[in-house]
Amino acid sequence: MENHLLEVKGIDVLYGDVQAVWDVSIHVEEEKIVALVGANGAGKTTLLKTISGITPAKKGEILFQGNSIAKLKPQEVVDIGISHVPEGRRLFSSLTVLENLKLGAYPSRARPLMANSLERAFSLFPLLKNRKDQKAGSLSGGEQQMLAIGRALMAHPVLLMLDEPSLGLSPIFVRTIFELISTLNAQKITILLVEQNINQALKIAHQAYVLKTGKIAMNGSGDELLADPEVQRAYIGKRWSKS
Amino acid sequence: MEDKRSILISVLVVIAFACVPFVLDVDKSYFVFFLFLSFCYVTITQAWNLVGGYTGQISLGQHAFFGLGAYTTAIIWLRDITKTGYFFDPVTMILSGLVPVVLAIIVGIPLLHRLKGDYFAIGTLGVGEIIKVLFVKGGSFTGASDGLHLPSTVFESMKPYYWTGLFLAIFSTVVVYFLIRSRIGLALRAIREDETSAASHGVHVLKYKVFAFAVGAFLTGLAGSLYAYYLFHINPDAVLKLNWTLYPVLMCVIGGTGRIMGPVIGAFFMNGVFFLTDIYFVEINPIMAGLLIIIVMRFMPGGLIGLKDMIMSRK
Numbered sequence: 001m002e003n004h005l006l007e008v009k010g011i012d013v014l015y016g017d018v019q020a021v022w023d024v025s026i027h028v029e030e031e032k033i034v035a036l037v038g039a040n041g042a043g044k045t046t047l048l049k050t051i052s053g054i055t056p057a058k059k060g061e062i063l064f065q066g067n068s069i070a071k072l073k074p075q076e077v078v079d080i081g082i083s084h085v086p087e088g089r090r091l092f093s094s095l096t097v098l099e100n101l102k103l104g105a106y107p108s109r110a111r112p113l114m115a116n117s118l119e120r121a122f123s124l125f126p127l128l129k130n131r132k133d134q135k136a137g138s139l140s141g142g143e144q145q146m147l148a149i150g151r152a153l154m155a156h157p158v159l160l161m162l163d164e165p166s167l168g169l170s171p172i173f174v175r176t177i178f179e180l181i182s183t184l185n186a187q188k189i190t191i192l193l194v195e196q197n198i199n200q201a202l203k204i205a206h207q208a209y210v211l212k213t214g215k216i217a218m219n220g221s222g223d224e225l226l227a228d229p230e231v232q233r234a235y236i237g238k239r240w241s242k243s
Numbered sequence: 244m245e246d247k248r249s250i251l252i253s254v255l256v257v258i259a260f261a262c263v264p265f266v267l268d269v270d271k272s273y274f275v276f277f278l279f280l281s282f283c284y285v286t287i288t289q290a291w292n293l294v295g296g297y298t299g300q301i302s303l304g305q306h307a308f309f310g311l312g313a314y315t316t317a318i319i320w321l322r323d324i325t326k327t328g329y330f331f332d333p334v335t336m337i338l339s340g341l342v343p344v345v346l347a348i349i350v351g352i353p354l355l356h357r358l359k360g361d362y363f364a365i366g367t368l369g370v371g372e373i374i375k376v377l378f379v380k381g382g383s384f385t386g387a388s389d390g391l392h393l394p395s396t397v398f399e400s401m402k403p404y405y406w407t408g409l410f411l412a413i414f415s416t417v418v419v420y421f422l423i424r425s426r427i428g429l430a431l432r433a434i435r436e437d438e439t440s441a442a443s444h445g446v447h448v449l450k451y452k453v454f455a456f457a458v459g460a461f462l463t464g465l466a467g468s469l470y471a472y473y474l475f476h477i478n479p480d481a482v483l484k485l486n487w488t489l490y491p492v493l494m495c496v497i498g499g500t501g502r503i504m505g506p507v508i509g510a511f512f513m514n515g516v517f518f519l520t521d522i523y524f525v526e527i528n529p530i531m532a533g534l535l536i537i538i539v540m541r542f543m544p545g546g547l548i549g550l551k552d553m554i555m556s557r558k
Contacts, residue, residue: 052443074442084443092436095429103433106426107445155445 003030004063005190006051006082006159011060011070013043013050020046022214023060028159028207033181033191035205035222037198037235042211044194045087048161051192052084053077064159079107083157087164087194089148093137097128100136100147104154113156121150124180142173149180153189160184161192166200178204198235202226210235260409269401273518279401279473281514282408283466288491288498288506289415290462295492296501297423298455299435300355303488304367307374308343308460310483312467314378315339317391317477330397331407331472339468340461346374347460348453355452359438368488375483390478393471407469412507415462420503422458431455435501497539499546508547 006028013021021043028034036044049055051062053074062070069077078084092100101121105114122129125146131139136147145165152160162181166174178200185191195201202208205222210231218225225231260278269275287305294302316339320329327334354366378385385391422428430451433441442448471477490513491506498509513532520531543549 054439054443074439075445075447078443078445086440086443090437090440092433092440094436095432099429099432103429103441103444103446106430110445151444 004028005030005065006192007061007063008047008051009061009063011047011050011057011062013046013055014058015046015055020214021050021057024211024214024216025060026209026216026219028190028192031185031188031190032206033185033193033204033222035201035208036192036194036211037196037201037208037225038211038217039235040196041213043214044211045163046214047211048084048086048163048192048194051077051161052082054084075107078155078157079109081109081156081158082161083152083155083159084161085148085152085163085165087167089144091136091144091148091151094135096133097136097139097147098132100151101128101132101154104151107155110155114154117154117156121153124153124183125150142169142176145169145173145177146180149177153184157189159190159192161194163194164196165193166195166197174200198231199226202231257409257413261406264402264405269405275401275405277514277518279405279408281511282405282412283470284491284494284510284514285412285507286408286415286466287463287487288494288510289412289419290459290466291488291491292495292500292502292506293419293422293431293462294455294459296495296505297419297428297435298431298452300452300456301360301364301492302367302456302459303364303492304350304370305459305463305491306483306485306487307367307371308347308463309467309470309487310374310378310479311343311346312339312464313471313474313477313482314385314391314467315342315464316468316471317393318384320393321391331403336465336468339471340464343460343464343467344457346370347457351453351456352449355456356449371483371485371488375479378479378483386478388479390476390481393475393477395475398475404469404473411462411465411469415465416503416507418458418462423503427451427454432501493536497536497546499548502546502548505546505548512547 004027008024008026010023010025011021012019012023024047036047038044046055050057053072053076057070061068064080064082069080092103101118105111105117110117127143128147128150136144139147149165165177169177174197181191181193182204193201193205202222202225208219208222208225209216210218210225218228263275263278267275287309291302291305294300316335319325319335319338325334329335350370354363358366379388381387430441430446433446434448434451438448467482470482474481494509494513495506497513498507499505516532516535524531539547545552
């Protein structure tokens, strides 16, 4: 039996009358990187929001370390060790970099560790240290993404969920972000990654799920999916290469 | 350094204000009355700044808290409830702050839980109007539309009004200043920026919103109590009129929303405009005041306090 840190079992999620996620089940093993890939509107973001308690599921069960978390509110989910870096980063833009980081340590579990956490964030992102009194909104896209991740790390998550961390970043920052994900994983943080950059995401993922119009279409290890002709054709665009 | 200097300046300004009654004839000077009223406005505007400016919840129900504070003072006094003397009695004044807190919690939980943005504003506006109707229909307990008459023979001088007003203005500014710098303040500002994001970082959004709303109600109720001592005739038209919400909102926006000195500058500035237009443009004073507001908002979207930033950034 593997070590399931997170188990999502048969969840349905609806926005009003529109169903975005249909009977989805995934599991995330401890200290692994798991990728959720798929086209726009496939339900990847919704799935993360459901896990973090922002959009509750209509049906199904979510277990974290064996306990049901489906009914928890967002502030309770972060308290038990799941941090969510949302799409578009959603920083507190008129607050300073330092204030954003401090807010990340709001959960009662993370509060006593504040000084250490700040040090860790600044050593991971030296750039943020120089700009700690600057408003978050004045940072560049890549810096903002780093702040968003740094802020999530302040809560000392066991599971870090990243929603499109490379979206809209320059190629250099994209590489930095993917390297960072591997670094964090090496520090025993489990990662659940949603990405449009499927090629890169599958390369670093131990396990991956392909979502298609709200349902799981495929799953397997990152390498398996990367080699899958269907995945190649539909998502990576190597249709015309080699044959 | 910047901080130390501004604190020093603030202390000097406060001392100067506190000495005014020794220089001017408090009971005859129009200027002293202007200052007294400005202090009242600073108190209410600072309360609104906490709720609207820092927490981002646009409340249009401050007049309910103001009126409730005024009525609480009047009712406690007339019915001899606390048996503590009453005229400028701290117990009465604090109770006049706490009664609005109770209202703020009762209406705040459903309103802040369910309604956001404009809808919350309309909801609080409704609360103000409901409170007004309750007091008009309150029979002999509230004196109905004629209101309550307090024994005005106790009046001796404007001095206690002036100093109490100054105290309340400082008190509310200091309360908001320290709140905002605390962990609570960090959560409040995070809620203003992005509620969902704040919640997913562990902030109990509803709890903090209701807290800010209640603190705002307390400070506004204190101002209502002081005004009741000044008015002696507490009636719905005087203490529950919408102006007690609209003026503070205006003053806050003009002065600079979400800035600690914004309400202070805004209250003095707008109250000054009201007083001056009242003297020099009697017939058209609302037009002049309105025009000025438009000009300020057009050229200084950050409020008067934003002017300093604008000048600094041009250098």
